Amino acid sequence: MAAARPRFETSTIVLMGVAIALNAVVGQLVGNVLKLPLYGDSIGTVLVGVLAGPLAGVLTGVLSNVVWGLALPNASTTIPFAITSAVIGLLAGLAGRRGLFAARRAPTGGIVVAVVGFLVGLVAAVVSAPIAYFVFGGSTGGGTDLLVGVLRNFTDNAFTATLLQSGVSDPIDKTVVFLLVWFILLSLPASVKLLFPQGDRST
Amino acid sequence: MLAPFALPVWAIPVLIVVFVMAGVSAGLGRPFLRSLAVGSLVVGLPIVLLNGLVFPGARDVLVPLGPLAITRDGLEFGLPIAGRLVAALAAVTSFVLSTRPDDLMESLVQHGVSPRLAFGLLVAIQAIPRLGRQAGRVVDGGRTRGLRTTGSLRVRAGALRPVIGALAVGALLDVRDRTLALESREFSSGRPRTAYRLLPWRPADLLATRLAQVLLVALALVAVLRVARVLPV
Numbered sequence: 001m002a003a004a005r006p007r008f009e010t011s012t013i014v015l016m017g018v019a020i021a022l023n024a025v026v027g028q029l030v031g032n033v034l035k036l037p038l039y040g041d042s043i044g045t046v047l048v049g050v051l052a053g054p055l056a057g058v059l060t061g062v063l064s065n066v067v068w069g070l071a072l073p074n075a076s077t078t079i080p081f082a083i084t085s086a087v088i089g090l091l092a093g094l095a096g097r098r099g100l101f102a103a104r105r106a107p108t109g110g111i112v113v114a115v116v117g118f119l120v121g122l123v124a125a126v127v128s129a130p131i132a133y134f135v136f137g138g139s140t141g142g143g144t145d146l147l148v149g150v151l152r153n154f155t156d157n158a159f160t161a162t163l164l165q166s167g168v169s170d171p172i173d174k175t176v177v178f179l180l181v182w183f184i185l186l187s188l189p190a191s192v193k194l195l196f197p198q199g200d201r202s203t
Numbered sequence: 204m205l206a207p208f209a210l211p212v213w214a215i216p217v218l219i220v221v222f223v224m225a226g227v228s229a230g231l232g233r234p235f236l237r238s239l240a241v242g243s244l245v246v247g248l249p250i251v252l253l254n255g256l257v258f259p260g261a262r263d264v265l266v267p268l269g270p271l272a273i274t275r276d277g278l279e280f281g282l283p284i285a286g287r288l289v290a291a292l293a294a295v296t297s298f299v300l301s302t303r304p305d306d307l308m309e310s311l312v313q314h315g316v317s318p319r320l321a322f323g324l325l326v327a328i329q330a331i332p333r334l335g336r337q338a339g340r341v342v343d344g345g346r347t348r349g350l351r352t353t354g355s356l357r358v359r360a361g362a363l364r365p366v367i368g369a370l371a372v373g374a375l376l377d378v379r380d381r382t383l384a385l386e387s388r389e390f391s392s393g394r395p396r397t398a399y400r401l402l403p404w405r406p407a408d409l410l411a412t413r414l415a416q417v418l419l420v421a422l423a424l425v426a427v428l429r430v431a432r433v434l435p436v
Contacts, residue, residue, distance in 0.1 A: 010391050011382040013319050017326025018334070018374050018381075025334045026367055033342060034352055034359045034366070043371065067327045069295055070304060076204075076295040077246050077288050135208075137284035139250040152257040158280075161259070176363070183364055184371045192379050 011195040012052040016060045019044030023064045024071070038173045045085055046092040046181045050101050051196040054093025061085030080135045084128040088174070091120045092181075093198070101185050101202040110182055117178025121171030128170065129163040138162040204298075205419070207290035209426035211435065215286040219293055226297030235300050242292045247285035254281030304328045309402055318396060326381075334374060341369045 008016070027041030045064060049057025062082045069076030095101070095116050102109065132138060138158055139145045147168065151161040185193065185202050193199035207218050226235045256268070258277030266273040308321040342352060345366055352362045385391075428434040 008319065008323075010319075010385050011378065013323040014326060014381045014385065015375075015378050017323040018330050018378050020324075020327035021330035021334045022371060022374055024331050025338050026370070028335070029338050029342075029366065029370075030363070033338075034362055036356070036359055036363065040367070043367065047371065047375075063324060063327070067324060067331075070299055070307075071328050071331050076299075077242075077292060135284070136288070137250045137254050137281050139253045145249050145253050149253055149257045152259050156259045158254075158259050180364065180367055180371075184368055184375075187368060187372055188375055192375055195379055195382060 008052070008056060009197060012048075012056050012197060015052060015196060016048055016056060016063070019048045019060050020064045020067050022047070023060075024068055024075075037169070038176055039169070040173065040177060042085060042088050042174070043177050043180060045089045046177055047184070049089045049092030049094075050096030050181060050185065050202055051193065051199050052093075053097065053198045054090045056197075057089025057093035058086045059089070061087075061089035077136075080131045081128060083131065084124050087127050088120060088124055091123065092178075095120075096198050096201055099201045101182060103186055103203055106186060110179065113178050113182040114175050117175040118171045120178065121174030122167070124174060125163070125166035125170035129159070129166040132166065133159045133162045204291050204294045205426075206294070206422055207287040209422040209429070211429070212283045212286075215283065215290055218290040219286070222290060222293035222297055226293065226300070229297060229301045231297060231300045235296060238300070239293055239296050242296065243289045246288050246292060250285040250288070251278070251281045254278070254284075305400065306402060309398060309400060313402065313404070319391075322390075330374075334370070337373060338366075338370050341366055341373075345369075 022044035023041045026043045027039060030036050030038050030040030041064075042061070045057055045061040048060040062085060064085055065079045065082035069079055095113075099105075100109070100112055100116055105112070138148050138152075138161065148161050148165045151164050152158060155161050155164070190203045193203055207215055210218070223236075223239070226239070254277040255273045256271045256277065258274055258280060261274035261276035263275035264272045265275055265278070305325060308316075308325050312318045312321045345362065346352060350362055350365060351358050352366070353359065425434065
C-alpha cells in the first residue's frame with residue numbers, strides 16, 4: 001500500500017508548506033494593506049502547481065483552507081472553498097506542465113499567461129458560486145458582499161447575483177495572480193526552479 | 204464541525220450551546236469567547252444583513268427602512284445559514300484553541316498519516332506568522348525607498364508586483380535552504396524518526412475516538428436520509 005502512494009520530494013513538501021503560508025499572507029496583504037478588491041490568496045497554490053505539478057497543486061489548494069482554519073479559527077469557514085482551490089491548483093499544474101510559464105516565452109508569454117489566468121478564473125467562479133450561495137447565503141464576508149447586494153437589485157434570483165459577482169471577481173483576481181506568478185518565476189534563479197519536479201518547464 | 208450542516212434547523216441552537224459549553228469546560232476561557240464572538244460577527248452578520256435587506260422576490264416586509272426593508276423571506280433564508288456557520292465556528296474554535304498543532308500532527312502520524320505530509324502542514328502553520336512579519340518588512344522597506352502603498356486604486360495596484368514579488372522570491376529561496384537543511388538530516392531516508400514530544404494514548408482517548416467515529420457515521424446517515432427526503436429537511 002505504502003509504495004502505491006505518490007511520494008513527494010522533500011523540496012515539494014517544503015514548497016507546499018511555504019506556499020500555504022504565502023496564500024494566507026498575500027491574501028491579508030492584498031486585502032488589508034494594499035486594500036485592493038482582489039483575493040490574491042491562491043498565489044502559492046498556482047506557484048506549487050506550476051513548479052511541482054497538478055497533484056501537488058491540488059493538495060496545496062485543499063490544505064491551504066484547512067491550515068488557515070487551524071492557524072486562525074475565524075478563517076475556518078473558508079474550508080468549503082477548498083474545492084475551488086483544488087481546481088485552481090490542478091489547472092495551474094496543467095498549465096505549468098504545458099510549459100506556459102517558460103521564461104524563454106517572455107515577453108509575449110505573459111499575454112498567454114494572463115489569458116489562461118482569466119479562463120481559470122471563469123472556472124473558479126462556476127465552482128465557487130454554488131458554495132458561496134448554499135453554504136454562505138451568497139455572502140463571503142468581504143467587500144464583495146456589497147457587489148452581491150447591488151447585483152441582487154438587477155436580478156430576480158439570489159443565486160444569479162452570486163454567480164455574477166464570482167464571474168466578475170474571480171477572472172480578474174486569477175488573471176492578476178497568474179501574471180504575478182509569471183513575474184516571480186522570471187526573477188527566480190533557474191537553480192531554484194530546478195529543485196522542483198516540474199521546474200524545468202518554467203526555465 | 205459537520206453536525207450543523209447535517210442536522211435540521213432546530214438542532215442549530217442546541218449545537219451552538221453544546222460547542223460553547225465544551226469550549227468553556229475545557230478551560231479555554233476568555234480568548235475562546237472573544238474569538239468566537241468576533242468570528243460570529245464577521246461571518247454571521249454580513250449573511251444576515253445581505254439576505255435580510257436584499258433578497259430577490261421577498262414580499263413579506265417586517266421592518267421598512269427607506270429604499271431597503273428587512274423581509275421575512277430574507278431572514279428565513281439567511282438566519283439558518285448564519286447559525287450553521289456560527290455553530291461550526293464554535294466547534295473549530297474550541298478544537299483549535301485546545302490542541303497544539305504539533306501534538307495534532309504527531310498524533311496523526313501515529314495513526315498512519317504520512318510524516319512527510321504532517322511535516323509540510325507544520326511548516327505551513329509555523330511559516331504564517333514568520334512570513335507575515337517578512338511581509339511587514341518588505342512593505343516598510345519599499346516605503347522607505349519611495350514605494351506608495353496608499354492612494355488611488357492605480358497607485359495601490361502598482362505596489363502589488365514589487366511587494367509580492369519580493370516576498371514570494373524570498374520565500375522560494377528559503378524553500379531551497381530548508382530543503383538542503385532537511386536533506387542533510389536524512390529527512391527522506393525513510394528510517395524511523397525520533398520525536399521530542401511523545402503523546403500518551405489513554406483509554407479515555409480511545410473511548411472518545413470511538414464515540415466520535417460512531418457520531419460521524421450517524422451524522423452521515425442523517426445527512427443522506429435528509430437529502431433523500433426520508434427524514435424531514
